[in-house]
Amino acid sequence: MSRARLRGKAPLPSDVCTDVRAIPADFKPFGALPMTVQLFEPLSLRSLRLPNRVVIAPMCQYSAIDGRAQAWHTAHLGQLALSGAGLLILEATAVEPRGRITPGCLGLYDDACESALEGVLKVIRSVAPIPLAIQLSHAGRKASSGRPWEGGALIPADQGGWKPIAPSSVPLKESEAAPDALSREDLDRLRDQFVAAASRADRLGFDAVEVHAAHGYLLHQFLSPVANQRADEFGGSLDNRMRFPLEVLAAVRSAWPAHKALGVRLSATDWIDTSSWQLTEAIEFARRCETLGVDWIDVSSAGISPQQKIVLGPGYQVPFAKAIREAVRIPVMTVGLITEPKQAEQILAEGNADMIGLARAMLYDPRWVWHAAAALGAQVPAPRQYWRSQPREHPTLFGDIRTAQR
Numbered sequence: 001m002s003r004a005r006l007r008g009k010a011p012l013p014s015d016v017c018t019d020v021r022a023i024p025a026d027f028k029p030f031g032a033l034p035m036t037v038q039l040f041e042p043l044s045l046r047s048l049r050l051p052n053r054v055v056i057a058p059m060c061q062y063s064a065i066d067g068r069a070q071a072w073h074t075a076h077l078g079q080l081a082l083s084g085a086g087l088l089i090l091e092a093t094a095v096e097p098r099g100r101i102t103p104g105c106l107g108l109y110d111d112a113c114e115s116a117l118e119g120v121l122k123v124i125r126s127v128a129p130i131p132l133a134i135q136l137s138h139a140g141r142k143a144s145s146g147r148p149w150e151g152g153a154l155i156p157a158d159q160g161g162w163k164p165i166a167p168s169s170v171p172l173k174e175s176e177a178a179p180d181a182l183s184r185e186d187l188d189r190l191r192d193q194f195v196a197a198a199s200r201a202d203r204l205g206f207d208a209v210e211v212h213a214a215h216g217y218l219l220h221q222f223l224s225p226v227a228n229q230r231a232d233e234f235g236g237s238l239d240n241r242m243r244f245p246l247e248v249l250a251a252v253r254s255a256w257p258a259h260k261a262l263g264v265r266l267s268a269t270d271w272i273d274t275s276s277w278q279l280t281e282a283i284e285f286a287r288r289c290e291t292l293g294v295d296w297i298d299v300s301s302a303g304i305s306p307q308q309k310i311v312l313g314p315g316y317q318v319p320f321a322k323a324i325r326e327a328v329r330i331p332v333m334t335v336g337l338i339t340e341p342k343q344a345e346q347i348l349a350e351g352n353a354d355m356i357g358l359a360r361a362m363l364y365d366p367r368w369v370w371h372a373a374a375a376l377g378a379q380v381p382a383p384r385q386y387w388r389s390q391p392r393e394h395p396t397l398f399g400d401i402r403t404a405q406r
């Protein structure tokens with residue numbers, strides 16, 4: 001006899017759905033939980049409600065062609081969309097072709113890019129209700145790189161690469177050709193390209209946008225004196241170095257619908273002792289972002305120079321998130337070597353962050369969120385096609401589900 005009959009409940013007409021979102025929108029948790037599990041508490045970002053605090057951090061796939069998403073993106077994002085995470089942030093997506101990190105990076109700078117992504121999103125939206133964000137980015141002097149599995153080196157223009165642009169004509173590595181320094185007119189055009197990409201993201205139905213100002217890419221290059229050696233109003237003092245990133249964020253905020261959330265990812269430090277971007281400056285930048293209407297701060301670190309000396313360890317960026325969270329009122333996300341459910345729960349319970357970003361752990365275990373809910377005694381909605389996988393020892397993990405067969 002089926003489990004549903006044993007429990008005296010009528011079986012559902014079918015346990016296979018073919019045409020609607022696989023996770024029912026009317027998901028009802030079943031039974032009282034012993035205590036609140038912070039990781040599975042909802043969070044609101046403007047009109048967007050995240051069902052829990054697990055965020056799939058943006059991850060480049062290096063698998064686009066001319067900026068256009070491919071079948072790989074449908075498969076990759078499709079599996080992550082079924083993960084039960086609270087938010088899925090798509091990879092760094094370039095606002096102009098020169099802003100791609102590698103020739104395989106995703107773009108959102110023309111109609112072909114938009115329509116390729118539309119096809120991917122159509123599939124994802126038809127099977128999963130997960131909130132979706134896209135990370136808008138420009139690689140600056142780190143553009144025109146080989147894919148990681150090709151070695152990642154700068155690709156010269158005569159070998160399929162292109163000439164990178166940057167705040168100053170300072171290469172990432174001394175041995176590399178210097179990028180072109182941007183003029184004021186270039187900056188206006190770039191700001192407009194961020195806005196145009198945000199408008200495309202809105203048309204595509206994204207719930208949120210995250211602007212990439214971390215990891216040594218263009219906006220971080222403006223923030224950090226390591227890459228920014230300009231003598232005009234965009235270089236020198238902290239106010240001047242923040243000017244262009246804040247201009248971009250303000251322009252995106254006013255073009256992006258008022259009910260939709262806007263986040264920013266920043267590097268909290270360059271991990272370089274002298275003449276570099278430090279936590280105190282990152283805190284001030286986060287405050288200024290909040291003032292102009294940014295809804296969450298995604299706290300990462302590093303990426304500006306090979307001179308960096310990162311001290312790695314589990315949750316090594318959590319102290320940065322904590323420091324920034326103490327200075328702002330908007331939610332803060334922490335990320336970096338968070339791999340265990342109890343570790344994630346503790347970070348939230350201790351008030352260090354509001355959201356937990358996971359990258360590699362989600363690739364390694366796309367069911368991380370289910371396993372975390374089971375380990376912490378929480379509940380998570382699962383696609384009804386997978387309900388029969390609910391472990392016997394966690395009989396209410398997926399909520400009040402019923403399946404039956406004849």
Ligand SMILES: Cc1cc2nc3c(=O)[nH]c(=O)nc-3n(C[C@H](O)[C@H](O)[C@H](O)COP(=O)(O)O)c2cc1C
Binds near residue numbers: 265358359
């Ligand atoms: C394959 C891969 C691709 C990544 N691509 C991006 C990206 O597009 N944008 C970004 O801000 N960070 C990117 N990152 C960094 C992650 O978002 C994350 O901050 C970092 O991996 C640390 O988190 P983890 O320890 O959970 O992996 C990438 C990381 C990986 C492993």
